[in-house]
Amino acid sequence: MKTITTEEELRAEIGHPGKLAEHKVIAHIDQHCREFIAKSPFLIMSTSNNKGMCDSSPRGDSPGFVYVLDEKHVVIPERPGNRRADSILNIFENPHAGLLFLIPGLEETLRINGKASITSDSNLLNLFEVQGKLPKVAIVIEVEECFIHCAKALKRSSMWQPATWEDKENLPSPAKMMASHAKLPEYTEKAVNESLAESYTKRMY
Incomplete structure (x- = not known):
């Protein structure tokens, strides 16, 4: 190269x-x-x-x-x-x-x-x-x-053009990625999803 x-x-x-x-x-x-x-x-x-x-x-x-x-x-x-x-x-x-x-x-x-x-x-x-x-x-x-x-x-x-956006079901799963990267037994994809949801609803400010 x-x-x-x-x-x-x-x-x-x-x-x-x-x-x-x-x-x-x-x-x-x-x-x-x-x-x-x-x-x-x-x-x-x-x-x-x-x-x-x-x-x-x-x-x-x-x-x-x-x-x-x-x-x-x-x-x-x-x-x-x-x-x-x-x-x-x-x-x-x-x-x-x-x-x-x-x-x-x-x-x-x-x-x-x-x-x-x-x-x-x-x-x-x-x-x-x-x-x-x-x-x-x-x-x-x-x-x-x-x-x-x-x-x-x-x-x-085409960042601001919704017609180019992927359907949500085709997007990467952040919870799945975090669970895979962390490799902590207690943090399954489901557990990470629940933790994120709790954070987004109760700890924004």
Whole structure:
């Protein structure tokens, strides 16, 4: 397998970015980005530890669940999960993080790169109350880069076109996969399904 290892080799294959792509990056949250974030119910957060081992984590809630503190900072509530805390543990070792915001039906996405920190400040956490419950901590991103990513990936994937979606009965079974991977006798596919259902109905917030 031929491996490309330098930018010079890469550019020989793919060329250089156009003028618009070179100039579209800003270093703050402007009004356009605020509007995008306010309408986004879902993002993917990428982090890595100090060894370079990477992780991508989905985050979602009602549109606008990410709070824009000011033009340089956004705050993401840490809702209840499985308590692995992969992203947070990575941030302790390496603060650099990347966010990809999606809006259903819109094929362009918003990317934010910056430095992350973890807060338990009650004034911030109070902003994220849902059903009388507050997150224990939140993730603060200090914005270094912010830009729109073009729609080609979502157009090629037909992500937002229901006609292309598989019938639900043909989709992979997450419970079956988890039971197979964990290899714990007490966690059969049925037991995992029940655990997931309980979590989804009683521990969302």
